[in-house]
Each structure stands twice: as C-alpha cells, then as structure tokens.
Amino acid sequence: MSKGIAITGMGIISSIGNNVEENYRSLIEGKTGITRISKIKTIHKDHIMVGEIAFTNQELEQQLGLTPDNDYSRTALLGAIAAKQAINNAGISNINTYKTGLISATSVGGMDKTEIHYHDYFKDKATQKYIAGHHAGDSTQKIAEQLGIEQSLVTTISTACSSAANAIMLGARLIKSGQLDRVIVGGSDCLSKFTINGFKTLMILSDTYNTPFDENRKGLNLGEAAAFLVLESDKVVQAENKPVLAYVKGYGNANDAYHQTASSENGDGATLAMQKALKIADLSSSDIDYINAHGTATGNNDLSEGRAILRVFDKHVPDFSSTKAYTGHTLAAAGAIEAVYSVLALQNNVIYPNLNFKTQMKEFSMTPQLELKEKELHTVLSNSLGFGGNCSTVIFSKKQ
Amino acid sequence: MKPVYINSLGSISCQKTFDNSSFLDEIISYEDHIILAVDPNYKDYISPANSRRMAKGVKMGVVASKIALNEANLETVDAIITGTGMGCLKDSEKFLSAIINNDEQFLTPTSFIQSTHNTVGGQIALGLQCKGYNFTYVHASISFESAVLDAKLMLENNEANTILVGGVDEIEDYTCSLHKLVNHIKKEKVNSTDLLRSKTEGAVFSEGANFFVLSNLKQESSYAQIxxxxxxxxxxxxxxxxxxxxxxxxxxxxxxxxxxxxxxxxxxxxxxxxxxxxxxxxxxxxxxxxxxxxxxxxxxxxxxxxxxxxxxxxxxxxxxxxxxxxxxxxxxxxxxxxxxxxxxxxxxxxxxxx
Incomplete structure (x- = not known):
C-alpha cells in the first residue's frame, strides 16, 4: 500500500507547445493554439477552427526515429512523443527496475488512417499495414514498446472526453493498492474527419474561437494533443530520492445516467464526481484553490458543469477557468492535458486566464478568472465530462 | 482484502447461452469464417423504441447485463465496468462510410452518438439509472480482463459491493473485409469441430456479450471466486x-x-x-x-x-x-x-x- 501518489514526470504535446515548457509559456502569455485546419482535407475548413499540432506525421516519425515502413497512427505518434518526455522528466533510465504499467486513453485511436485509406486498403497493399492499428489499444501497445515496457499491465480506457482523467484515476488506485510501483498515465487523440463531422452534426462546433462560460458561446473547437504523467509510489520516491512535482490527492467518477451525449441540466454526474474526489482526498470544498474546469464552451456543458460547481461549492466558488480556449477540446486526451496544466499551476502558483470571455451567463453569476493571477496554490481540482454520461474529477495537491 | 465472487452471469454468444437454466445442452456447429451470435428475444428485455436505436453490440450488452442482474436478484449495482476491443463497430462504420461516400455531407448525428466506445456502459447505466463508477476498457484481447482487474481492485478494497462487469464486441462487414485482407480472418470456411486442425492462418471471427455480477459478498447462487x-x-x-x-x-x-x-x-x-x-x-x-x-x-x-x-x-x-x-x-x-x-x-x- 502506498499512501501518496506522487507525480514525478510529465510530458505533453498540444497546439500550444511541443513540450511542458512551451505549453506553460503559452498559458501564461495567453497565447491560443486555435487556427484554421491545415492537415486534414475537409469541406468544413472555412467553418470550423481547431487546435492543431504543427508537426506533420513525417516530422513526428523522425523525432521518434521510426523507419518509413512504420505503422503508427497520428494518435500513436503523439502519444509516444509525450510519454517519452514524461519518463525523461521523471529521470527514469531503466523502466523495468520497478513494476511499471501504462494506462492510456484514446477515443479516435487509428481512425485517422482508416478514413484516409478507406477504399485504398482493397487496392494498395502498402496501406494494409494500418489495418491492425485501427483499434484503440494499438496506440497504447506502441507507446509501451517505445518506453520499453514488457510483460506488464498495459491497458486503454475509452470513456469519451473523460478518458484520460480515468486513466489517471486507475493509475492512482493501482499505486495505492500496491499492484504497481510506477505507472505512466495519460491519453492521446489526433484530429480526424470522423470527430470533426461527428461534432459538426451535433451542431456543437464553433465557427470561431471558443468562449468557455460565456453567455454567447457558440460551441467547441476540436483539438489534438497527448499528455502523460509518471505516477510513483512512496517506496520509489524514497528509494530514488525523487523530486515530486505534485500529488494525486483525490479522484471520483460518476455517471450522469441522463442521456447518451447531453449532460443533465443540474449536473448530477459532475456533482457526484467532485464530491467523491473530495471525499477520497479527505478535503472539504473550501480547501480547493483553483478549478480547472472542463468548460468546453458548448451551451450544454458549461451550464451543466457551472451548476454542478455551484452545488458543490455553493457561495464559495474558488477561482476557476477553462483552458479549452487555448488547446481546443482534445477529447480523450483532455484530462491528461489539464492534469499537466493543473500541476504547472501548483508548481508556479498561477491561475490561467479563461480566454475570450465577455458576458456572464444568465443562468448564474459566475465569472471565470480573466487575467493571469498569481496566488499561493495548495490544491487544484480538474473536471472532465464526457459522452455516455461519464463524469470525472481529479484533485492535485502540492503536499501529500 | 475481501474475496471476490462471480455471483451471476448472462451470456449471448454463437451458442444458445442466454438461458441460464441450461448449459451447452445442444451445441450449434458452424462451417464458416465469420459467425454471428444467436439472438435472444430482445423484446423481452428492451422496449421496441430503444431497441430500434441500438446496434447489435449495445443490445447484446444491455440484455446480457439484465440476465446477470436478474440471476443475482439485483435491481442495480454500485459500478459498471465494460470491456470492448473494437467498440461500437456498426455505428462507427455507418458514420464513417457516410462521411466518405457523401463527401462529408447529409450526415445525421445518430450513428456518431452511438459510436463511442462507452456506449454500452452508458446505455446500461441509463437503463438502470445507475450513477456509480462507469469505466470502459478498450485494449484488444485484454479489454475484458482489464475490466475484471479494475472491479476486483474495487471490491477487495470495499469501494463497492456489487459490480456489473462484461465483455462485448459485435461483427461488422467492412471491418471483417479488412481483416480478411490481412489474413486475420481465415480465408476458408472451417467446420467448428475441425478448428484446431485447420493448419491455416487467421481465426473464425464472431461476436458476443458476457456479463457478470461480481461481488465481495457470497450468495447462494455464486459460481466461483476470482x-x-x-x-x-x-x-x-x-x-x-x-x-x-x-x-x-x-x-x-x-x-x-x-x-x-x-x-x-x-x-x-x-x-x-x-x-x-x-x-x-x-x-x-x-x-x-x-x-x-x-x-x-x-x-x-x-x-x-x-x-x-x-x-x-x-x-x-x-x-x-x-x-x-x-x-x-x-x-x-x-x-x-x-x-x-x-x-x-x-x-x-x-x-x-x-
């Protein structure tokens, strides 16, 4: 049994930076990664905006030292880059010294390749190498291989937009119970025609920059990203004399049981998730210094999540902001992206501004943090809410 | 740590396994490279309106879970954990082919909504109004084992007392045609009884759903300890x-x-x-x-x-x-x-x- 769940390394690649430092710089400078789409041919290109990573697949393959005959989807490429950064950051040279697992999250998986080669597969034998990479677990297997993880617990979670938060949660439970000494947790999702058109048909894609928690919000921008964190037990931290970036203090998952895609108006699921996480952390709501909200800027999410926050925090809502205006909604990766941002907030004692907010929502009087704020932070709560009614909360803290 | 028991089960497979009172009394033999699950009477478990919206995978998952719940004599559970290697293939393919064949036009959201990997887990929760922990594992041939591992962790530590755990996957034509291209599906039709003597590459692909109520409390109906x-x-x-x-x-x-x-x-x-x-x-x-x-x-x-x-x-x-x-x-x-x-x-x- 491990009392603490230490975060000892982080890696990230998103539209606002190719590593942790670049992401942090963009966050404090208020620099968004939202642009017009350039890498996917879509008839919606002039009507949507996205958080796209600048590197081409070929550039990512080179960074990983892959040969041209590789069969990596973009999800696998992004995931491998972020996961490798995380273990370097944690100063891990031999991954198999301790019982190490990998829990990744994805919703798109290898869909990017399937949609490109949909008809070619039957005509061009060279494309067939991607067929076995369609399923979600494939990217995780490849990340494990890149990290040198063998004979171990390697699995994938897909609960839509809460997936990576759930990967962190499972990882934390495996450390706590003593099943693993170390686990790399996170998620990866690339942009795809499938998700662009999916969210388009749901009519929740904004045609301009997304505006979380704003009365006139027009919907979300999709983004692509990957992020991973290294979680280690007390035993490893002590034995290796490891610097600890922060701790996973609490976590909770609940189901809204309301609708396949929409959140309940009162945010039942999100309320339960936050309450469970506070209970596990043995904290009261007043102990939370900052909420990194899910805040996708859809009409439904921000209302439901806002109401849930009010139910949990009542009249004492702490500073909160959504970072979706920087990165777009990175779907299954979002929980890991925002975990990295939450840890950076704790390390640097800053709260990031919620970009693009102008008008308070009429349903309640909640205004997110609008300027960069420096403040001593001890605990940060991060929400991730997804299709299938899946609601997750993770609490990060400076101290164990 | 508390022991973990399999208290009940529900199975929909290529055999008539949906009736818990029998046990492979009558075996169905196949001669094919793709075989389909035997349908129970879904109407006994799902309303026609809901049934119309659900692809076979969702139906199999929802019904297998109901059979398991009925046997354990439970109305609901503390958590629902699902494993699915390929997720909701039928709706994914429906949406994907519509995107490609209609050049991203004239699309409707229904199949996209149902295509998410956690649709089965979400639909079971919705049906039971179960607001508890709800995870979906999607890691190839250990998707189901990951779900069991998670449930076991939770029950041993007394974080829950009853958990619905299951594995579900459905057959879909386009995906099968791809797996034939790369010989993951056998080129030739194989008789069930000769499967292990086939001496050829690939497998006979199929589908099914097996759900279990796992609990840290033993019942008279309990099957086994994990x-x-x-x-x-x-x-x-x-x-x-x-x-x-x-x-x-x-x-x-x-x-x-x-x-x-x-x-x-x-x-x-x-x-x-x-x-x-x-x-x-x-x-x-x-x-x-x-x-x-x-x-x-x-x-x-x-x-x-x-x-x-x-x-x-x-x-x-x-x-x-x-x-x-x-x-x-x-x-x-x-x-x-x-x-x-x-x-x-x-x-x-x-x-x-x-």
Whole structure:
C-alpha cells in the first residue's frame, strides 16, 4: 500500500507547445493554439477552427526515429512523443527496475488512417499495414514498446472526453493498492474527419474561437494533443530520492445516467464526481484553490458543469477557468492535458486566464478568472465530462 | 482484502447461452469464417423504441447485463465496468462510410452518438439509472480482463459491493473485409469441430456479450471466486511456460493443483503455439479445455471462457465438446484460464470453486 501518489514526470504535446515548457509559456502569455485546419482535407475548413499540432506525421516519425515502413497512427505518434518526455522528466533510465504499467486513453485511436485509406486498403497493399492499428489499444501497445515496457499491465480506457482523467484515476488506485510501483498515465487523440463531422452534426462546433462560460458561446473547437504523467509510489520516491512535482490527492467518477451525449441540466454526474474526489482526498470544498474546469464552451456543458460547481461549492466558488480556449477540446486526451496544466499551476502558483470571455451567463453569476493571477496554490481540482454520461474529477495537491 | 465472487452471469454468444437454466445442452456447429451470435428475444428485455436505436453490440450488452442482474436478484449495482476491443463497430462504420461516400455531407448525428466506445456502459447505466463508477476498457484481447482487474481492485478494497462487469464486441462487414485482407480472418470456411486442425492462418471471427455480477459478498447462487487476474502486454524474452510458472508461484500454487486449464486456441497456425506449449508441456497431465470453436474469436471472447469456467465450477459438469484431452479429476476446484491474441496481450485468470 502506498499512501501518496506522487507525480514525478510529465510530458505533453498540444497546439500550444511541443513540450511542458512551451505549453506553460503559452498559458501564461495567453497565447491560443486555435487556427484554421491545415492537415486534414475537409469541406468544413472555412467553418470550423481547431487546435492543431504543427508537426506533420513525417516530422513526428523522425523525432521518434521510426523507419518509413512504420505503422503508427497520428494518435500513436503523439502519444509516444509525450510519454517519452514524461519518463525523461521523471529521470527514469531503466523502466523495468520497478513494476511499471501504462494506462492510456484514446477515443479516435487509428481512425485517422482508416478514413484516409478507406477504399485504398482493397487496392494498395502498402496501406494494409494500418489495418491492425485501427483499434484503440494499438496506440497504447506502441507507446509501451517505445518506453520499453514488457510483460506488464498495459491497458486503454475509452470513456469519451473523460478518458484520460480515468486513466489517471486507475493509475492512482493501482499505486495505492500496491499492484504497481510506477505507472505512466495519460491519453492521446489526433484530429480526424470522423470527430470533426461527428461534432459538426451535433451542431456543437464553433465557427470561431471558443468562449468557455460565456453567455454567447457558440460551441467547441476540436483539438489534438497527448499528455502523460509518471505516477510513483512512496517506496520509489524514497528509494530514488525523487523530486515530486505534485500529488494525486483525490479522484471520483460518476455517471450522469441522463442521456447518451447531453449532460443533465443540474449536473448530477459532475456533482457526484467532485464530491467523491473530495471525499477520497479527505478535503472539504473550501480547501480547493483553483478549478480547472472542463468548460468546453458548448451551451450544454458549461451550464451543466457551472451548476454542478455551484452545488458543490455553493457561495464559495474558488477561482476557476477553462483552458479549452487555448488547446481546443482534445477529447480523450483532455484530462491528461489539464492534469499537466493543473500541476504547472501548483508548481508556479498561477491561475490561467479563461480566454475570450465577455458576458456572464444568465443562468448564474459566475465569472471565470480573466487575467493571469498569481496566488499561493495548495490544491487544484480538474473536471472532465464526457459522452455516455461519464463524469470525472481529479484533485492535485502540492503536499501529500 | 475481501474475496471476490462471480455471483451471476448472462451470456449471448454463437451458442444458445442466454438461458441460464441450461448449459451447452445442444451445441450449434458452424462451417464458416465469420459467425454471428444467436439472438435472444430482445423484446423481452428492451422496449421496441430503444431497441430500434441500438446496434447489435449495445443490445447484446444491455440484455446480457439484465440476465446477470436478474440471476443475482439485483435491481442495480454500485459500478459498471465494460470491456470492448473494437467498440461500437456498426455505428462507427455507418458514420464513417457516410462521411466518405457523401463527401462529408447529409450526415445525421445518430450513428456518431452511438459510436463511442462507452456506449454500452452508458446505455446500461441509463437503463438502470445507475450513477456509480462507469469505466470502459478498450485494449484488444485484454479489454475484458482489464475490466475484471479494475472491479476486483474495487471490491477487495470495499469501494463497492456489487459490480456489473462484461465483455462485448459485435461483427461488422467492412471491418471483417479488412481483416480478411490481412489474413486475420481465415480465408476458408472451417467446420467448428475441425478448428484446431485447420493448419491455416487467421481465426473464425464472431461476436458476443458476457456479463457478470461480481461481488465481495457470497450468495447462494455464486459460481466461483476470482482469485487472481494478470495481463501482460508482451512476454518480452520470457517463454509462456516461465510466465505461467511465475504466475502460479506468486499465488503459492503449482501445476498439480490446477484441475482444469481453459485455453483460448483459435486455430490460427501462427499463434496457437503459445497454447500448445502449455498443453504439451507443464500442463500435460491436466484436464484441458478450449472454447473458441463454440464462440468464435473476438477481442472479448475470453469472457466466454470465464462464462464456461463459471458454469463448470458451479455444475461440476464438463461438456464433452470442449475437452482437449481426457484426464478427469475427481472434481473441479481450481481453474486456470489463459488467452492471447496474435502473440500479444496475454492473460491468466485464476478461479476457484466457492
């Protein structure tokens, strides 16, 4: 049994930076990664905006030292880059010294390749190498291989937009119970025609920059990203004399049981998730210094999540902001992206501004943090809410 | 740590397994490379309005979970954990082909909404109004084992008392046509009884849903205790024999106490060697069983293996058609299951009579 769940390394690649430092710089400078789409041919290109990573697949393959005959989807490429950064950051040279697992999250998986080669597969034998990479677990297997993880617990979670938060949660439970000494947790999702058109048909894609928690919000921008964190037990931290970036203090998952895609108006699921996480952390709501909200800027999410926050925090809502205006909604990766941002907030004692907010929502009087704020932070709560009614909360803290 | 029991089950497969009062009394034999699950009367469990919206995978998952809940005499559970290797293939393919064939125009959201990997888990929760923990694992041939591992962790630590755990995957034509291209599906039709003698590449693909109520409270209806479950992304440089021996040793067991070995052989000449190494080696004096000639191969087919093991442990009956050899022990107490797919994602599951 491990009392603490230490975060000892982080890696990230998103539209606002190719590593942790670049992401942090963009966050404090208020620099968004939202642009017009350039890498996917879509008839919606002039009507949507996205958080796209600048590197081409070929550039990512080179960074990983892959040969041209590789069969990596973009999800696998992004995931491998972020996961490798995380273990370097944690100063891990031999991954198999301790019982190490990998829990990744994805919703798109290898869909990017399937949609490109949909008809070619039957005509061009060279494309067939991607067929076995369609399923979600494939990217995780490849990340494990890149990290040198063998004979171990390697699995994938897909609960839509809460997936990576759930990967962190499972990882934390495996450390706590003593099943693993170390686990790399996170998620990866690339942009795809499938998700662009999916969210388009749901009519929740904004045609301009997304505006979380704003009365006139027009919907979300999709983004692509990957992020991973290294979680280690007390035993490893002590034995290796490891610097600890922060701790996973609490976590909770609940189901809204309301609708396949929409959140309940009162945010039942999100309320339960936050309450469970506070209970596990043995904290009261007043102990939370900052909420990194899910805040996708859809009409439904921000209302439901806002109401849930009010139910949990009542009249004492702490500073909160959504970072979706920087990165777009990175779907299954979002929980890991925002975990990295939450840890950076704790390390640097800053709260990031919620970009693009102008008008308070009429349903309640909640205004997110609008300027960069420096403040001593001890605990940060991060929400991730997804299709299938899946609601997750993770609490990060400076101290164990 | 609390012990973890399989208290009930519900199975929809290529055999008539949806009726818990029978146990493979009548075996359906196939001669094909793709086989489909036998439909129960879905209307007995799902309203016609809901049923119309649901693809077969969702229906199978929802109904298998209801059969399991009914048997455990439960209205709801504390958590729902689902494993699915490929997710909701029918709706994914429907949406994807519409995007490609209509150049991203004239699309409707229904199939996209239903295409998410956690649709089955979400729909079960919606039906039960279950607001508890709800996870979906999507990791190839250990999707179901990941779900069991998670549930076991939760029950042992008393974070929940009853959890619905299941594996579900559905057959879809386009995906099958791709898997035929790369010989993951056998080129020729194979008779069920000849599966292991086929000497060809690939497997007979299929579908199904097997759900279980796991609990840390034993009931009269309980089938078995889940002693241990372990997954391995790869074997590294270790042989399956050494991996199996290490697994038994960690549980203070040896091959002699295993009364029954349940293997996931699928007749793929390239990968059945893993099973053959165990059956001809350290387990050669153990009663061995296989099952994929009955249920076919799919990412969560190993959940059928757990269904089979549970039935054998409870009834103490071993159907002739699943036997790989004939070394009948006096009774069945300890059962070891081993599965892998294409040389990756190996798993051991250890069950005990309760």
């Amino acid at each position: 002693v241990e479950i372990r997954t391995y992304n790869t074997l590294g440089n270790t042989s399956i024999t050494d991996t199996a021996s290490a697994f038994l040793k960690e549980n203070n067991l040896n091959t002699e106490v295993i009364d029954l070995l349940i293997l996931g052989n699928n007749g793929d000449v390239r990968y059945d060697g893993f099973y053959n190494e165990l059956s001809a080696g350290i387990f050669k004096n153990t009663q061995q069983v296989y099952y994929k000639h009955l249920c076919g191969e799919f990412n969560t087919a190993s959940s059928f293996g757990v269904w089979l093991a549970s039935k054998i442990l409870k009834t103490q009956k071993l159907p002739e058609q699943v036997k790989l050899n004939n070394i009948q022990p006096s009774n069945y107490k300890t059962v070891l299951l081993y599965n892998q797919y294409r040389g990756e994602n190996h798993s051991f599951t250890l069950l005990r009579r309760c």
